Each structure stands twice: as structure tokens, then as C-alpha cells.
Amino acid sequence: MCLAIPALVVERRDGDAAVIELDGVRKEISLALVPDTQVGDYVIVHVGYALTRLDPAEAQRTLELFAQIDTHGSAA
């Protein structure tokens, strides 16, 4: 609910341990809550655990929704 950030999984280690990377910063976290995650997936990390995988297609769709020029909208 609070401080959580999307990060790239760059390495899997023993058991549920994995390394995520965020703009050059690497940190070891646990994939225990999303064990099917692969290297190359993006996950949302909170207090050292990945909570869920991020869906790139949905992310793209959401960005497109933001950018939509509405029929009666005008930029502020």
C-alpha cells in the first residue's frame, strides 16, 4: 500500500532469492510471493519482497489511456 517500486529482475539465486535492478542499483529480494517470476520480468517490490509481476502490455495500455486526446478536452 505504501512505498513500493517496480524493478527489473536480473538474476535468480538460491531458493526464492533474486536480484532486482533499478537504474544501476542492485538489491537482493525475495520472490517467495511470486515464485514463477523469470529473469527479465518486472516486479513490484515492497519491504524486500516482490508482491506481484508487472504486466508490460497493461502498462503500455495505461500510458495510452493517459495520452488520449479527449473529444471535448483541451490541455490546461
Place this chain on the structure above:
Amino acid sequence: MRYVDEFRDGELARRIAGRIETEARTGRDYNLMEFCGGHTHAISRYGIADLLPPNIRMIHGPGCPVCVLPIGRIDNAIELAAQHKVTLCTYADTMRVPASDRSSLLKARARGADIRMIYSAADALRLALEQPEREVVFFAIGFETTTPPTALVIQEAAKLALPNFSVFCNHVLTPAAISSILESPQVRDIGAVPIHGFVGPAHVSCVIGSQPYEYFAEEYQRPVVIAGFEPLDVMQAIWMLVRQLNDGRAQVENEFTRAVTRDGNVRAKQLVADVFELRRSFEWRGLGEVPYSALRINARYARFDAEQRYGIGYRSVPDNKACECGAILRGAKQPRDCKLFGTVCTPENPMGSCMVSSEGACAAWYTYGRFRDASRAEVSQITTADST
């Protein structure tokens, strides 16, 4: 940062703000409660209020688990460290929460209690493993986002049969808190404080899914839009709520589709169900006793329950009589309506739950927003004239 920077784009913000401005009907108010410390933080940090028309009001709900932790539970945590002499491992957020007798975990540490700040529940478990001569207690707090990690470490401790590890559990539940707000007298009587819609929490929803909110939308006829953590997500969700309210709809919509599904994280939910059970009632600072709103460790893992291991008894301690946190948490009052705000009660010296954490309504207002009261005119001069 991928999937972060794109969701903070200022140009897109202006476009969404434009849509909101066009569609928000003059002559009616839109009171929207956001229920996630992360959303409160995003609204403050990015100055989102500057981009909304004046008839849209964002109300900060009780979305910060640190803020709603009652004084009595902090007293218990201090008791564990100071009297039972355990090594208490806690997230940094709790260190400055004021407890009874002007104490706090930070002050207790200064007086010699062994209190350690950790980043993750796993750190507490590791400490217990590496130092078998210590009694380690993990001070677990948080909504449904933080609960699965606690479940994991308890299961791990059980697997390892760790004799020196236990958890002081203060996990609370989002839907129960929302009910409590909607049931409260101020909100039930239209004419007091109508909350028209909810911005649903981002990461809690990753775990519990969008399904639990369908009850609120249906029962109380209020729209809920689950929003991602970034400022563009919040703005888009506000737009979606405005649309629903204009159309007279009361549905659960999901703006955070890239991370939230209807069912959420099934594995995480199963883990939590394995380790925890519902408490019949739990006190929330500012809200009083809320039924079925919190979790405790179940019988199977009872030996890891610090409350049982150390015989911790709970004593309710009331807040300062002049503290308006209860009303503020429900949206009935604003921080500046509280007599203590900004004078006696400041982030340096918090008196109640709304000031304790930087996401509390009063702390957010004090830190980021009080200059709006002081110099709103000056700011609009700046934003129109300046193009640096």
C-alpha cells in the same frame, strides 16, 4: 526508471488535468477519499492539488498503518524491549510514534533498550538465526501489503524450529477500515461529510485484488477506482471517479491494471490464511474499536506469537482530548480545524495519529501544504509567470 518515469510525465499530467477540469461540473462538489499512505504522499510530493479544480477535494483516509497504531500497542512494544529485554526489530516508521509518558521507541533506545531498525521482516529472522543467544521479536505492522512477508518469516521460523524468534502482530485490514468510515455517523448522514468516492489503494490491491471492493460499491453506492502509485495514476483515477459520479455509476474500476487483477495474489492470500486469524476487534487510533479489522497469529503458530510468549496485556490509552484525528480521518474536519495543529502538534512533536507519519493527513498538510493557506495567490503568480 522504467515504469516509473513515464508515469510521472508533466505533459501528460496537464492533459489529464484538462480533462478533469472540463468534466468536473460546476455547482457540485466531488469529495474523494484516498486510502493509501502512498497516495497521500504522491498527492503532496507532486503538488497534485494544484492541478485540480477547487470543487474536487481530496480527503486523506486512515491509510497509514503507523498512524492508526494505538498508543497502547506502542507501549507494548516498548515494554517488550525495555522490560522483557528482547531485541526488538522494527520498521523505521514506528520509531518516533509517541507513546505514553512522552516516550517512544526512539527514546527507549536512547535509554538503553535494544531496538533495531530493519528494512524487511527477513532481516529480523536472520538476526535470530545468527544470534541464538538473543530473544528477537519482530514488530509487525502494516496493511495487506506487508502481511504476506510476515507470514513467510513465521513459516520459515517454524520450519527451522527457531526457539528465539517471535512476532508482535499489528496487521490491520483495509476493507474493515473503509466500512468503519462509511458506517460512522458523520458520513452516514448526508449533509455531514459526504464522501462521494474512493481512490482504492495500490499495493494492498496487488495482494487482495479488486474483488473485495465490490461490496462497498454495491452496498454503499460509492464508486471505487483502484489507482497506481504514481502521480499520473492518481490523476487518471480522479478523472475516472468524476466520470462515474457524473454518470451516476457506483462501480469498481481498476486503473492499476498493470499490477492488479480481480483475484490479486492468490499465493500471498493463502500464506496469510495459513498463519493468521481474525481478531474479533482491534483498536485503531482515531477510530476506536473496529470489529474484524485486524489479524493475530493462529494456534498452529502460537509459539511465535510474542503477545502470548511474553504475556503482553493491552491497555487502551486515549489521545489528547483536543486531538481531532478521529474527525480528520473520516474527512469530517481538516487539519487546520484542529486546535493543536501547527502549534502544540507538529511533525517534531506529534500529538495524534495524523501527524505521526509523513503520510498522515496533518503531517502531509504541515509539510507540504501549509504554504497554500499562506500564499495561494503568490503561487498562482509564480506558476503562470515562470517557465524555467
Place this chain on the structure above:
Amino acid sequence: MSAVKRGYLRPIDFKQGRVEMSHGSGGRAMAQLIDELFLEAFDNDWLRQLNDQACFAVTTGRMVIATDSHVVAPLFFPGGDIGCLSVHGTVNDVAMSGARPLYLSASFILEEGFPLSDLQRIVISMAEASREAGVPIVTGDTKVVEQGKADGVFITTTGVGVVPDGVNISGERARPGDRVLVSGTLGDHGVAILSFRENLAFETSIRSDTAALHRLVARMLEAVPDLHCLRDPTRGGLATTLNEFARQSSVGIRLHEKAIPVKREVAAACELLGLDPLYVANEGKLVAICARQDTDRLLEAMRSHPLGADAAVVGEVVEDPHHFVQLQTAFGGWRIVDWLSGEQLPRIC
């Protein structure tokens, strides 16, 4: 009778030895430590005299004195250690008045049991920093306290310098219309420290920016002798320094988030930890406030020096009866950048 040479003293075992109470008691053991460690490393005319004080000629004009205690943990971190930090910190404090730093003193409080190998490493680092900066350590002191009473070692350095004529730098000289500049990227030191601390381990290539800034300051003053304000944003970061200036000068300050230089990895580390780079400590950066018309010249001078290569204009000084520091976010909205509340603790929510 054994054939032991008269006056033979077994050299200190820096590899395996540890600090003992006798090293601080004023006797033979202490004299040996001073001789074989401190004098050996710092070696200069003053120290060779073996007096309790150092004597030097005084120039006319204004002098500056500054002091700083260093209690950083961990003692060794990426990009530096407590030794060079203590030299840079005080050289910078002196330099922030516009003064040319002349001499340093160094006093050590050592914890009984502290490894001599670490102490040697620290002292050598100090000597290198002092030599590179051209500011000798001319006098000092050593004390030892019982185990548990100090975190290994505490170092206090004091520096003196001389202020050139025509230079009048002070925190209360910021005026509406002035511009605010920083000499480079923010947050490097604080994040480098946190990356080493227990419980917050992560692998980064972030190094502390610890550096002596006096030559950069000299170049800035050549270009703009009438610099208004100068300070190095150490504990509490840029936010704290600017709030100090705003209060001292009774003005407001407006910042522009897009203009503030922060390394990608530092920003990412701050995201992960819930920190705001504006509040994170820097040890090799400075904040300058100058009159509007001097801005371009000052920026050019800063960028011409290796320690100012990433210098940038980040904001301006305005009239404001509330003395707020405000930030225009990259997102478009405004918020205030307030004084720090307590210590900046990493958050979960």
C-alpha cells in the same frame, strides 16, 4: 648480561596490535604511537618540533577558524573513510567563508581495543588528503577511552584560514533576485554510506563525493569576488542549507526540480529506501548564492574546475515573509521543502 642495544624500543605492531589505555596516558607508549604513526604520516616542520602547540606568523586582515567532529559509521566506505572526511570537512568549513585554509589540528579519541591496522589506514588517508589539499596538520592530541565508550575512533579537526579583502560571504546576504547554484550532483555521500550499513545492503557503484573544495572556491571568487552566500550541504542536505539561508536572510527560495542534478543510481537508491535526495548528506559539494548579473560568470568558473563540472543553477531567491523554500516539481505542481524532522529514517510507507 644480555647484549640488548641501549635505547632499543620494539616497533609498534600495526598489523596485529590494538589500541591500549597506555597509548593515551602520556607515557612512553603514547610517545611511541605519536612518533611511529602520527608524525610518520603527517610529517612537517611544526610537528617535528614536538611541541604541544604550533606557532605561525599572522597576516593582517581577517582570519577564520572552524571545527568539526567526525563520528561517521562505518569508518570505511566507498570513496573514502573517516580520515579524509575529517580533513575535507574542516577545510571546507573554512573555505565556505571564502578564506584560504592554512593549517589544521587533529584530535583523536580512540577506543581501547581498536585495531592499529585500521588506525594506520585512517591516519595515512588523512595525511594524503592533507597533502593533496596543501593544508598541513600542525598539531594534535590523542586520548584513549575504555572499550565501549567510543565507536572505534572519533576525530575532531579544527582549521584556520585567512579571508581575502573584498570578500564578504555570509548566510544573511541572500537578496530577492539572487540565483542559487550547486556545484554538482546531490546525495552521493549519504547513499554511499547507507549502502554499507547493516540491513540496507545493496550493490551500487555510488561513491562518496568527499573532497576539499577550497580551490574551487578560489576559482569562483576570482570570477565573482562579491559572492553572497556559500555553504556545503552536509547533514540534512540541500534542503537544510537552503532553509538556513532563507531564515538567516529573511527571504524565500524557489527551486526547480528539473534543474537539480542527481545521479541516476542515487535517485534509484533513494526511491528504494524512501529517502528524498534533497535531504541526503553531501561531502564534496557546495551551494552558492550570487547576484543575478553574476550568474553566468559564476557558473562558467565552477564548470571550469573538476569539482564543479556538473554545476547547475537550481533556483532563485524571492521575497517571502514566511521564509519558505518551495520546489516546482518536474510534474508541474509546487510544494514546500521544509526543515528536516528528526533523522531521515528509511520508510516502508
